Amino acid sequence: MKRPWKSRAALNFFLAYLVIFLFLSVVLYFYAADAIKEFHIGALSNRMVQEAHVVSRLMPVGMEGSALDQICRDLERELGVRITIIALDGKVLGDSEETSSAMENHGTRPEVLAALSSGTGTSARYSTTVKHEMLYRAILEPDKRRIVRLSMPLGAVEDAEGSIRRAILTGLLLFSGLGLLLAFVFSRQVERRVQRMVEFSENVSHGFFPAPIPLGKEDEFTVLERNLNSMSLAIQEKIRGIVSEKEKLDSILRCMTEGVLVLDTRGRLILSNQNAQRMFGLPHPTPQGASLMEFSRNLEMRNLVKEILSRDLSSERFVKDISFDDARWLSATAVDLRGADEQPVGYILVFHDVTELKRLETMRADLVANVSHELRTPLTAIRGYAETLLQSPPNDPKEAERFLDIIQRHSERLGRLIDDLLTLSDLESGKIQLNQDRLRPADLIHRVLEIFHDRAAKKNITLSEHPSASLPEIIGDADRLQQLLINLVDNALKYTPEGGRIEVAATAGDHGASVEIAVSDTGCGIPDKYLPRLTERFYRVDKARSREMGGTGLGLAIVKHIVQAHGGRLEIESRVQKGTTARVFLPVAHSPSAAAASR
Numbered sequence: 001m002k003r004p005w006k007s008r009a010a011l012n013f014f015l016a017y018l019v020i021f022l023f024l025s026v027v028l029y030f031y032a033a034d035a036i037k038e039f040h041i042g043a044l045s046n047r048m049v050q051e052a053h054v055v056s057r058l059m060p061v062g063m064e065g066s067a068l069d070q071i072c073r074d075l076e077r078e079l080g081v082r083i084t085i086i087a088l089d090g091k092v093l094g095d096s097e098e099t100s101s102a103m104e105n106h107g108t109r110p111e112v113l114a115a116l117s118s119g120t121g122t123s124a125r126y127s128t129t130v131k132h133e134m135l136y137r138a139i140l141e142p143d144k145r146r147i148v149r150l151s152m153p154l155g156a157v158e159d160a161e162g163s164i165r166r167a168i169l170t171g172l173l174l175f176s177g178l179g180l181l182l183a184f185v186f187s188r189q190v191e192r193r194v195q196r197m198v199e200f201s202e203n204v205s206h207g208f209f210p211a212p213i214p215l216g217k218e219d220e221f222t223v224l225e226r227n228l229n230s231m232s233l234a235i236q237e238k239i240r241g242i243v244s245e246k247e248k249l250d251s252i253l254r255c256m257t258e259g260v261l262v263l264d265t266r267g268r269l270i271l272s273n274q275n276a277q278r279m280f281g282l283p284h285p286t287p288q289g290a291s292l293m294e295f296s297r298n299l300e301m302r303n304l305v306k307e308i309l310s311r312d313l314s315s316e317r318f319v320k321d322i323s324f325d326d327a328r329w330l331s332a333t334a335v336d337l338r339g340a341d342e343q344p345v346g347y348i349l350v351f352h353d354v355t356e357l358k359r360l361e362t363m364r365a366d367l368v369a370n371v372s373h374e375l376r377t378p379l380t381a382i383r384g385y386a387e388t389l390l391q392s393p394p395n396d397p398k399e400a401e402r403f404l405d406i407i408q409r410h411s412e413r414l415g416r417l418i419d420d421l422l423t424l425s426d427l428e429s430g431k432i433q434l435n436q437d438r439l440r441p442a443d444l445i446h447r448v449l450e451i452f453h454d455r456a457a458k459k460n461i462t463l464s465e466h467p468s469a470s471l472p473e474i475i476g477d478a479d480r481l482q483q484l485l486i487n488l489v490d491n492a493l494k495y496t497p498e499g500g501r502i503e504v505a506a507t508a509g510d511h512g513a514s515v516e517i518a519v520s521d522t523g524c525g526i527p528d529k530y531l532p533r534l535t536e537r538f539y540r541v542d543k544a545r546s547r548e549m550g551g552t553g554l555g556l557a558i559v560k561h562i563v564q565a566h567g568g569r570l571e572i573e574s575r576v577q578k579g580t581t582a583r584v585f586l587p588v589a590h591s592p593s594a595a596a597a598s599r
Contacts, residue, residue, distance in 0.1 A: 068094030
């Protein structure tokens with residue numbers, strides 16, 4: 001089955017000749033006919049001028065009406081033309097075919113106006129008097145003050161024109177048919193050779209490389225066929241090289257942990273790797289030639305691109321850190337991209353995600369500042385009272401005992417701070433190996449509350465435990481989970497006023513997949529804006545009050561890490577002047593989270 005384009009070349013070639021032949025034939029046909037018509041009319045017009053002068057000499061002066069009409073009719077029979085005598089004001093004095101007295105004024109006739117202005121006038125038009133096409137020729141007789149107009153029908157001219165047109169058309173058809181037949185034969189020969197080259201080039205354009213085209217006789221098409229064969233071989237070599245280089249480049253870009261963007265000199269995207277697409281939320285595949293501004297609404301990113309486009313990076317690298325709205329930090333490095341002519345064609349941007357590094361730097365700085373601040377207070381107190389005892393010991397033994405008691409209290413606080421820091425460090429580094437014991441939540445709660453009964457009684461605070469019946473067992477480290485609950489209950493005791501109430505309840509949570517242990521108090525509560533930061537190290541809502549109560553600021557941070565180590569989660573709810581509830585969700589013994597935590 002032939003494809004539609006196979007005969008299109010011959011058809012187009014043939015149609016081109018057909019259009020040319022038809023165009024030339026039509027032009028020649030109408031031009032020749034019009035030229036002959038003009039020539040015929042011109043000859044008639046010249047003859048009519050001569051006859052008009054003869055008529056002018058034969059016409060008596062001063063005569064008009066029926067007598068002049070009769071003279072005009074007599075002359076018409078001899079000359080074979082219509083004769084009209086017209087006064088200078090347009091009045092018809094005599095006519096060979098109509099009664100002159102009944103004819104309308106002819107002063108506006110084109111040939112009459114032309115004769116009045118130049119002495120002679122010609123016009124070919126439809127006559128309303130005789131009802132057919134007429135040729136008019138008028139001359140002015142200045143001495144006799146009249147115009148002699150001759151007219152004759154153009155029917156004979158049209159008959160002659162028709163005969164000539166038919167002869168011309170017949171000749172044109174004969175020659176056109178012969179020429180088109182030759183053009184068709186030649187176009188078919190050309191089409192077969194062009195068809196081979198089209199099929200060959202189409203296969204090459206689709207990545208298929210057929211056998212070379214057989215060469216014909218030496219002509220322009222042979223040169224084209226030879227060049228196509230050579231181009232096919234050269235393209236095969238180029239494609240193999242390009243594919244090899246592209247595979248290397250793609251492998252490198254895929255393996256890079258950095259995001260890579262390649263922009264042209266106007267900031268439009270040329271290339272991006274998968275990491276860059278993830279960083280900036282670019283679609284995959286990214287449309288080439290699109291402006292990076294269409295994808296990134298970040299002001300820092302826009303300013304970065306503008307700054308890069310305005311710089312000359314031929315001799316230096318551009319490095320800058322930028323931040324995003326989602327608290328991400330990227331370190332951008334840009335160099336210029338040059339073409340084969342060493343002219344800049346774009347820029348290569350490499351983005352390193354330094355969010356974690358920035359976070360660690362911030363955490364380290366905060367930790368150093370917080371630790372220094374927390375250590376300075378007890379050390380200052382210990383050193384001050386120790387120097388007082390050494391240099392100016394009080395005379396009253398009770399006063400000296402008070403100083404020693406203060407030193408002991410601050411040293412204990414210093415010890416607690418160091419112990420909490422070591423515990424938190426071990427939890428974060430994963431050095432602590434958790435024991436995997438099957439524990440009953442009710443027993444765990446009961447043991448912890450026994451520790452605080454005396455302290456709660458001193459502040460007249462009611463301690464109560466409400467574990468649900470038939471709770472499933474949990475798997476975990478008893479010491480660490482006990483430490484977790486101790487920290488939560490200790491915080492509740494510190495911030496619950498006298499006469500308050502603390503309740504520790506245990507229920508099934510997450511549709512039976514976990515056990516929820518909730519520690520609720522009726523303390524002062526915490527504003528909502530501070531809740532997200534409660535588990536940060538050394539974070540205190542009321543710093544002065546926390547230090548007075550002996551807190552280190554690390555309790556909830558330790559709780560969070562213990563919960564995470566057991567595969568659970570921590571939730572804290574609070575209402576100002578209503579109290580706070582800390583909920584710990586620990587996976588039950590048979591849950592996937594518990595199995596993962598045990599590993």
